[in-house]
Amino acid sequence: MANLYRLTLQQRHRLPPVSTGVSSGYSTCLSCVSGVSKKSDCRRFKASRRLVVGLGAAFCSQFMTMAGTLGANSLIASARQRGAVEQVLKDVQWPEQFPFKEEYFQRFDESPDSLFYETxxxxxxxxxxxxxxxxKYYSEVFPPSNTPGVSILDLCSSWVSHFPPGYKQDRIVGMGMNEEELKCNPVLTEYVVQDLNLNPKLxxxxxxxxxxxxxxxxDYLTKPIEVFKEMCQVLKPGGLxxxxFSNRCFWTKAISIWTSTGDADHVMIVGxxxxxxxxxxxxxxxxxxxxxxxxxxxxxxYSRKASTA
Structure with missing residues (x-):
């Protein structure tokens, strides 16, 4: 597939300390903008999703069966029940080879991501x-605030990271697509503007x-294995x-395997x-x-970098 992405800034920027939060007056996106505004666009959107034939509800069942996970059908059917999703990654016998095809990572909108995130x-x-x-989850698993030597990387960051109020470390790096958003993020000590779909190297x-x-x-990563390898490389041994993720996204920019599947499938995909x-x-x-x-x-x-990696 032709590489249509445009090179973005990769210069690291140091931010001064921020003592005040960002105004809460911004609107909340509950349904997320899809970018599909006309009936003709909707028809094209539906047609594009046919690129991934055979996915949807059947995908996770087939994949779990291939992986040797028991009870896949009932698990997917009960995915909305509390605790069911947590069982998806229990005792998985993974196939030897990565089972996803290249076309699963196509999007409806293959225009340069730099244009989409320009505003x-x-x-x-x-x-x-x-x-x-x-x-709340972060507050339970993060190192305590102001722990000497602790560094955190927030990938695909924006103007807010949802960290606990007042949380600080000497180094909290944000990597995202829009510099104006990153500048406004009060928790960051520095940031990098980079398109991971163009250049997954951290x-x-x-x-x-x-x-x-x-x-x-x-759900927007078109080269997820490369990105996750890079994450492992820059994590400290034992790093977390x-x-x-939720079920909200910019549908035109999400990969086909994500928009064609459901919550339990998404857990399996990320796993x-x-x-x-x-x-x-x-x-x-x-x-x-x-x-x-x-x-x-x-x-x-979640996962931790193996201590022997």
Whole structure:
């Protein structure tokens, strides 16, 4: 597939300390802008999704069967029940080869991502209860604030990272696509503007970070294995990678395998990224959805860099 991406800035910027938060007056994006505004566009969107024939509800069942996971059909059917999603990655016998085809990572909109993210979007892409649930989860697993020597990398970052209020470390790096958004993020000490779909190489030294976060953005990665390998490379041994996601996204920019599948499938997909990238402990899933069926769902797939990696 032709590479249509445009080179973006990769210069690292140091930010001064920020003592005040960002105004809460920005609107919240509950349904997320899809970019499909006309009936003709909708028809093209539906047609483009036919590129991934055979996915959807059947995909995860077939993949889990291939992986040797028991009860795949009932598990998917009950994916919305509390705790069911957390079982998806239990005792998986992964296929020897990465089972996803190149076309699974195509998008409806293959125009340069730099154009799509050129205009700042000072919105949140999950609702307030989901944000609160993620912030609470971070408060439980992050190193304590102001721990000497701790460094954190927030991949696909924007104007907000959903870290606990007042959370600080000497080094918190944000990597994202829009410089104006990154400048406004009060938790960052520095930032990098880079398109990971164009250049998945992370410009950091090996064994640099204690924690890497990625919030509602894994569904946009067209080279996920390369990115997850890079994450492992820059994590310290035993370092924690936290990938969180909901069922909200910019549909035209999400990869086909994501838009064609459901929540339990997404957990398996992200778990596969960790497994096939290599160097990680077996990935685990957590359902942190605050009000199932009443607010945005929220899931976490996490793993630690193996101490021998």
């Amino acid at each position: 700042p979007r000072f919105v949140t892409h999950i609702d307030d209860p989901a944000i609160a649930a993620l912030t 410009p950091f030294e090996d064994n640099s970070f204690d924690v890497i976060t990625n919030v509602v953005s894994v 990678a936290i990938v969180s 596969a990224y960790f497994h096939y990238a290599g160097g990680y402990e077996p990935p685990q899933a957590v359902d942190i959805s605050p009000n199932p069926g009443r607010s945005d769902p929220m899931y976490v797939v």
